[in-house]
Amino acid sequence: MSDSRNVADVLIIGAGMSAGVAARHLTDAGLRVVCLEQGEWVDPGNLPGNKPEYEVLGSGNWYPDPNVRRRREDYPLDVSESDLPLFMYNGVGGSSVLYGGIWARALPSDLRVRTLDGVADDWPISYAELVGWYQAVEAEMGVSGLDGNPAYPPGFAVPLDPAPIHRTGLTMAHGMNKLGWHWWPGTNAIPTRKYGEQEQCVRYGICRMGCPQGSKASTDVTHFPAAITRGLTVITRARVAEITVDERGLATGAVYFRDGQEHFQPASVVLMAANGIGTPRLLLMSTSRRFPHGLANSSGLVGKRLMVHPYASTVGVYDDELEDWLGPAGEHIGSMQFYETDASRGFVRGAKWSLIPVGGPLEAVDKWTGPTSLAEGGFWGEGSAEEMRTSIGHLMQWHIVPEDLPEEQNQVTLSTELTDSDGLPAPKIHYRVSENTRRIVDFNLARTLEAHEAAGATRSWVAGRNHTSGHNTGTARMGDDPATSVVDRWGRSHDVPNLYVIDGSVFPTSTGVNVGATICALAKRTASHLVEQARHQVVGA
Amino acid sequence: MTGAVQVLDDAQRAGLAALADTLIPGGSGLPSASAAEVHGQWIDRALAARPELADAVLAVIGTVPEPVAGLGWLADLDRSLADRFTFAVAGAYFMNPVVRRALGYPGTAPRPLLAAPDEAEFYLDDDVLGPVLARGHVFRQPPEEPAR
Numbered sequence: 001m002s003d004s005r006n007v008a009d010v011l012i013i014g015a016g017m018s019a020g021v022a023a024r025h026l027t028d029a030g031l032r033v034v035c036l037e038q039g040e041w042v043d044p045g046n047l048p049g050n051k052p053e054y055e056v057l058g059s060g061n062w063y064p065d066p067n068v069r070r071r072r073e074d075y076p077l078d079v080s081e082s083d084l085p086l087f088m089y090n091g092v093g094g095s096s097v098l099y100g101g102i103w104a105r106a107l108p109s110d111l112r113v114r115t116l117d118g119v120a121d122d123w124p125i126s127y128a129e130l131v132g133w134y135q136a137v138e139a140e141m142g143v144s145g146l147d148g149n150p151a152y153p154p155g156f157a158v159p160l161d162p163a164p165i166h167r168t169g170l171t172m173a174h175g176m177n178k179l180g181w182h183w184w185p186g187t188n189a190i191p192t193r194k195y196g197e198q199e200q201c202v203r204y205g206i207c208r209m210g211c212p213q214g215s216k217a218s219t220d221v222t223h224f225p226a227a228i229t230r231g232l233t234v235i236t237r238a239r240v241a242e243i244t245v246d247e248r249g250l251a252t253g254a255v256y257f258r259d260g261q262e263h264f265q266p267a268s269v270v271l272m273a274a275n276g277i278g279t280p281r282l283l284l285m286s287t288s289r290r291f292p293h294g295l296a297n298s299s300g301l302v303g304k305r306l307m308v309h310p311y312a313s314t315v316g317v318y319d320d321e322l323e324d325w326l327g328p329a330g331e332h333i334g335s336m337q338f339y340e341t342d343a344s345r346g347f348v349r350g351a352k353w354s355l356i357p358v359g360g361p362l363e364a365v366d367k368w369t370g371p372t373s374l375a376e377g378g379f380w381g382e383g384s385a386e387e388m389r390t391s392i393g394h395l396m397q398w399h400i401v402p403e404d405l406p407e408e409q410n411q412v413t414l415s416t417e418l419t420d421s422d423g424l425p426a427p428k429i430h431y432r433v434s435e436n437t438r439r440i441v442d443f444n445l446a447r448t449l450e451a452h453e454a455a456g457a458t459r460s461w462v463a464g465r466n467h468t469s470g471h472n473t474g475t476a477r478m479g480d481d482p483a484t485s486v487v488d489r490w491g492r493s494h495d496v497p498n499l500y501v502i503d504g505s506v507f508p509t510s511t512g513v514n515v516g517a518t519i520c521a522l523a524k525r526t527a528s529h530l531v532e533q534a535r536h537q538v539v540g541a
Numbered sequence: 542m543t544g545a546v547q548v549l550d551d552a553q554r555a556g557l558a559a560l561a562d563t564l565i566p567g568g569s570g571l572p573s574a575s576a577a578e579v580h581g582q583w584i585d586r587a588l589a590a591r592p593e594l595a596d597a598v599l600a601v602i603g604t605v606p607e608p609v610a611g612l613g614w615l616a617d618l619d620r621s622l623a624d625r626f627t628f629a630v631a632g633a634y635f636m637n638p639v640v641r642r643a644l645g646y647p648g649t650a651p652r653p654l655l656a657a658p659d660e661a662e663f664y665l666d667d668d669v670l671g672p673v674l675a676r677g678h679v680f681r682q683p684p685e686e687p688a689r
Binding site (some may be wrong): 052112154180184192200327341365 | 563564565566567568569571578586587588589590591593611612615620624627628631632635636638643644645648649651652653654655660661663664665669670673674677678679682683684686
């Protein structure tokens, strides 16, 4: 095993969304930071989105399910006990490379679920405490949108002007107005003009396959280049096997494999940023005499309370040509009409809706042929050409993101069957869609069909449910009580005071919105705290 | 980015053309699958992009007895195999610029954002947001901050 003894002030495990935000902040403060990333840098020229075969390519090597991509750096997921597969991207930028760029702050009620609805848990922090961090990362991520959304407390504003809501958004807006329902122009981490390292969006509408324009905010574009100029070291193809500890129980660094060779990176402080699956996997793998059940796991909650936002969708066919492929995608408009709890509906919590461009013709056909589509009749055969002619370019889809509440049986454990290419145990996903989540989805599917009708759809149907969101949260929750949480309000492990978690694992509840904004805000907040408290930070040997 | 790889021989291409035409017989201003050369350069490009689909395409061509008529053969296939086959055929079909033009689909061509300086405002004319704003805030404010 090589050991450079080149001790990092801060070692970040992973180089994804939260890692980029933290690395930039920490290097700005003059700290020596090292990131270990099992994947590679993304070459924008290799992204599929601006190529004729983009839809075919996007279903394979650029698909967000690692079990489909099956690259060297993708550890397999054992989903034999899960209702759905899980998404992530392993490479610099992490899952921000393949997310849609929808930017949604959590709402005040999201952080007070126990107080307001009597279920799950309150967060140890409030919306008021997060607002400043949201604003800081919105400036770093080139967020565009329209100020004044009444779904949020007064003062909601983002740095860039909104994108057009387009014919799709306007058509649906009229429908929503007929029903008296909330809607608002989309808020996306996609700049409407050149912004720092981000180019202006050119409306390819393929944000979820990676942005070949370099417009959408992914941290390989927005954060890592700047951090590297300030001294950040990113070691790619570095698969971490274990977080090591000294005799006092303090983290000392990480053992990792690179091209088959074992290495050790020493560090004073370790930040876990490997997403809601990879972080608990590594903590559970990091057993020792002192921590026989995994690192930072005295509560027994590492890996438990997995929440994944199994989302659903409806689609409508409209007479008008809507150019339903046009970006940003991102959302054209969103709705929070049914976000807050209304006990009369038979469930607690709610869902965010996003009107998202359908994409290209292959994705349009999937609205009929997808495995959970409720489209009547088949698509192929006599009449298929007429169906194509009247629907491609004429569709609108609502995506429904339901809040997924934490349950301890939904969890990440270590597989006894599967290993990655370095022989390390794969994570096993135990996940069942809860009854409350199913009811949220059923209710909102019905309402979105009403919205399509009000907007003038000639036909509409449920295009699918239990879609995978990539919103992997909850598996190292934050809280004030070490008996019932893994990390404290700053993301610091209760058990290992120089070990922090900065990814979506720390969410006590999942919120009902896209999670990127809150992940970034929390990572920035933890990094800032680390800098402010550096003089008092205990470190390993 | 992907070089066309020819994994089908002439007989297999003929079989693919026949099967693909039952999926996409054409009409309504659109060509049939075979008229769009799905079984030619476009399936080669689709399989170059997703080589692992070749097994499904070859399996279906080799499994379905000729002559094919209607879609009964599709229903008889394993769902996963059928999905991979139809995906490859549709992917090839929609790659053809002739088909895209007939559909009015431009592909992922760059387009200015904004198309005009006031494009975003244009869609919000006529006070379309007025009713939303008139209803006021729709979020719940928790009663108190938690004790530190």
